[in-house]
Amino acid sequence: MTEATAERMVPRETPETREFWAGARRGELVLQRCGPCQRPYFFPRPTCPNCGSSDVRWEPMSGRAQLCSYIISHRPAPGYTPPYVIALVTLDEGPRMLSNLVDVDPSPEALALDMPLQVRFEWRGDTALPVFAPVEEVR
Ligand SMILES: [Zn+2]
Numbered sequence: 185m186t187e188a189t190a191e192r193m194v195p196r197e198t199p200e201t202r203e204f205w206a207g208a209r210r211g212e213l214v215l216q217r218c219g220p221c222q223r224p225y226f227f228p229r230p231t232c233p234n235c236g237s238s239d240v241r242w243e244p245m246s247g248r249a250q251l252c253s254y255i256i257s258h259r260p261a262p263g264y265t266p267p268y269v270i271a272l273v274t275l276d277e278g279p280r281m282l283s284n285l286v287d288v289d290p291s292p293e294a295l296a297l298d299m300p301l302q303v304r305f306e307w308r309g310d311t312a313l314p315v316f317a318p319v320e321e322v323r
Pocket residue numbers: 218219220221222223232233234235236237
């Protein structure tokens with residue numbers, strides 16, 4: 185008999201994304217950086233999307249980001265309790281990622297564009313998923 189419990193889907197690891205997920209399990213956000221043009225990029229792929237070089241290496245990022253855009257989803261989805269925030273974040277190093285915001289009220293009043301965020305990892309089975317939480321700016 186099939187269990188009706190709703191489990192959140194997790195991405196399937198591929199040879200190209202193996203380092204990304206291995207980093208996540210260590211609590212590190214690792215992206216590829218191009219040797220010739222020095223730009224980090226996301227999503228993982230064997231050649232630089234900027235200059236086409238295959239001279240790329242994996243490197244831990246700071247995990248700091250800013251909120252670029254978001255939607256507040258009120259639709260039920262497996263593993264999510266609506267409402268929840270789907271966010272486009274801009275990493276301090278430049279690349280953008282689609283992720284979820286956690287530890288924040290899912291309302292427009294609580295969400296300011298450019299607000300500073302810090303990556304965290306949420307475990308789903310043996311996969312650690314990067315999510316982002318607001319940080320208080322220390323000046
Ligand atoms: Zn490049």
